[in-house]
Amino acid sequence: MPKIPALRTISLLSASLLVTLGATACGPDEDDAGRTESAPSATAELPASLTSQKLDWQPCRAPSTAQGAGAKPGKLPDGTAWECTNLKAPLDYAKPAGDTIDLAMIRAKAKGGGKRIGSLVFNFGGPGGSGVATLPGYAQAARSLHSQYDLVSFDPRGVGNSAGVTCLSDKELDKQRGETHDLAGTAEQNKQTAAACAKKSGKVLPHVGTESAARDMDLMRQVLGDAKLNYFGISYGTELGGVYAHLFPKHVGRTVLDAVVDPTQDSVQESLDQAKGFQLALDNYLAHCVKTPGTCAYRSPEDGRRQIAQLLAKIGKQPLPTKSGRKLTKEQAVLGIAETLYAKEAWPVLSASLSHAEQGSGDNLLMLADSYLGRDDKGHYNNMEPANAAISCADTKQRPTLKEVQAKLPEFRKASPIFGELTATGLLSCTGWPVTGKADTPEVSAPGAAPIVVIGNAGDPATPVAGARKMAEKLGKGVGMLLTVKGEGHGTYGVNECATKAVNGHLLNGKVPADGTVCS
Numbered sequence: 439m440p441k442i443p444a445l446r447t448i449s450l451l452s453a454s455l456l457v458t459l460g461a462t463a464c465g466p467d468e469d470d471a472g473r474t475e476s477a478p479s480a481t482a483e484l485p486a487s488l489t490s491q492k493l494d495w496q497p498c499r500a501p502s503t504a505q506g507a508g509a510k511p512g513k514l515p516d517g518t519a520w521e522c523t524n525l526k527a528p529l530d531y532a533k534p535a536g537d538t539i540d541l542a543m544i545r546a547k548a549k550g551g552g553k554r555i556g557s558l559v560f561n562f563g564g565p566g567g568s569g570v571a572t573l574p575g576y577a578q579a580a581r582s583l584h585s586q587y588d589l590v591s592f593d594p595r596g597v598g599n600s601a602g603v604t605c606l607s608d609k610e611l612d613k614q615r616g617e618t619h620d621l622a623g624t625a626e627q628n629k630q631t632a633a634a635c636a637k638k639s640g641k642v643l644p645h646v647g648t649e650s651a652a653r654d655m656d657l658m659r660q661v662l663g664d665a666k667l668n669y670f671g672i673s674y675g676t677e678l679g680g681v682y683a684h685l686f687p688k689h690v691g692r693t694v695l696d697a698v699v700d701p702t703q704d705s706v707q708e709s710l711d712q713a714k715g716f717q718l719a720l721d722n723y724l725a726h727c728v729k730t731p732g733t734c735a736y737r738s739p740e741d742g743r744r745q746i747a748q749l750l751a752k753i754g755k756q757p758l759p760t761k762s763g764r765k766l767t768k769e770q771a772v773l774g775i776a777e778t779l780y781a782k783e784a785w786p787v788l789s790a791s792l793s794h795a796e797q798g799s800g801d802n803l804l805m806l807a808d809s810y811l812g813r814d815d816k817g818h819y820n821n822m823e824p825a826n827a828a829i830s831c832a833d834t835k836q837r838p839t840l841k842e843v844q845a846k847l848p849e850f851r852k853a854s855p856i857f858g859e860l861t862a863t864g865l866l867s868c869t870g871w872p873v874t875g876k877a878d879t880p881e882v883s884a885p886g887a888a889p890i891v892v893i894g895n896a897g898d899p900a901t902p903v904a905g906a907r908k909m910a911e912k913l914g915k916g917v918g919m920l921l922t923v924k925g926e927g928h929g930t931y932g933v934n935e936c937a938t939k940a941v942n943g944h945l946l947n948g949k950v951p952a953d954g955t956v957c958s
Contacts (some may be wrong), residue, residue: 550585563673700905758800766800
């Protein structure tokens with residue numbers, strides 16, 4: 439198999455791509471193993487040169503290739519222009535007066551007549567997603583919040599334009615994605631990639647973990663002039679929010695965590711749950727399509743699972759041709775399928791893409807896989823995948839061996855005949871990584887923090903709903919307030935009316951939904 443990461447907790451599938459595909463969419467010390475240690479916990483006071491810095495807001499330029507490229511953001515419907523700047527932060531929080539890095543930020547100042555509450559900082563997940571590139575596209579969903587908040591986001595350290603991690607060239611990535619290897623070959627390929635990351639980004643790799651990103655957010659809060667951090671975290675952004683609450687419980691403002699990562703699971707458990715989650719989402723798609731005339735050609739959900747498995751096995755033996763001249767591999771086909779399961783609105787795209795593949799065309803599924811992997815139509819990759827690996831491997835201490843992953847394969851295949859093998863392969867992502875990880879699981883307990891709304895969706899493929907319950911428990915009694923949605927897809931705000939109303943009530947009016955609230 440090619441070097442493919444574990445299934446992420448964020449989709450890059452854009453509305454424009456849905457339309458294209460025919461859907462209607464809305465400086466460290468080395469340890470004795472030759473690896474550097476991830477940045478330690480730090481409590482040193484930050485210098486005034488950082489906490490009192492003045493941000494130079496300017497009109498935003500178009501996103502860079504590392505951020506995902508595209509056009510520069512246009513004004514909001516109310517005429518508000520997007521502004522961008524850089525925030526200086528310590529490279530190493532244990533040495534706050536030492537080297538600094540620039541963190542790219544974006545904002546749209548509050549407008550709409552309501553009393554301004556302050557800044558509302560967003561993180562959209564990944565890890566590795568560019569907040570600077572993502573927020574303008576999310577602003578329509580957050581239009582009610584813009585009336586009283588400056589909408590703010592940023593590229594976390596290691597991501598996009600914030601000391602973005604770089605590893606392989608576009609040509610090297612295309613070569614990897616187009617090749618097929620067994621597990622041993624994948625492990626060797628991962629080691630080669632890790633060596634390239636160390637060569638090109640070795641200075642920042644020990645300092646891109648979630649704890650450092652949480653400290654960046656508290657510095658951001660101070661520089662923005664907010665007494666407390668008002669925060670909206672989605673997907674991996676929920677883990678970041680939980681870590682922030684643990685480190686700075688007295689600084690927690692109005693906070694929402696949507697599509698929640700389970701803070702009690704290590705990387706193996708998380709990957710296994712993701713395999714089950716994506717299989718559940720696929721089964722829900724199949725149950726829907728067989729009941730909807732003209733949606734798909736399957737006679738039953740069981741028939742659909744069987745035909746999809748047979749199609750993938752065929753592609754594994756003979757990759758499908760595409761008009762671009764590139765071939766669609768089995769692993770790319772699985773990623774293409776996964777990309778459509780983050781939102782129910784993408785199910786028609788899945789039906790069309792599977793139909794085209796059955797007819798011998800890999801074009802649609804390859805386009806979806808490219809979207810997942812951050813490759814644009816010019817063959818350029820954003821830095822989502824290297825950033826994802828760098829942040830994940832800085833956070834987790836787990837480094838499963840080849841033999842351990844081979845032993846896990848039957849369990850993963852049983853969990854999901856479609857996604858199990860790919861998610862098991864993702865366990866090798868940190869093999870040979872030059873930085874040792876921080877812990878098995880993140881610490882999110884936040885006694886004394888203000889109430890945090892924690893939202894889980896029953897049909898979420900990437901962050902199964904059980905993770906929201908565990909996050910609410912770990913945040914602590916009176917802090918984690920659980921809201922469960924009986925729906926499909928990854929994330930609920932702007933999709934489910936009940937959840938959206940609850941979030942707006944909390945963020946705009948300070949009204950906390952009752953713990954255990956359920957939205958249909």
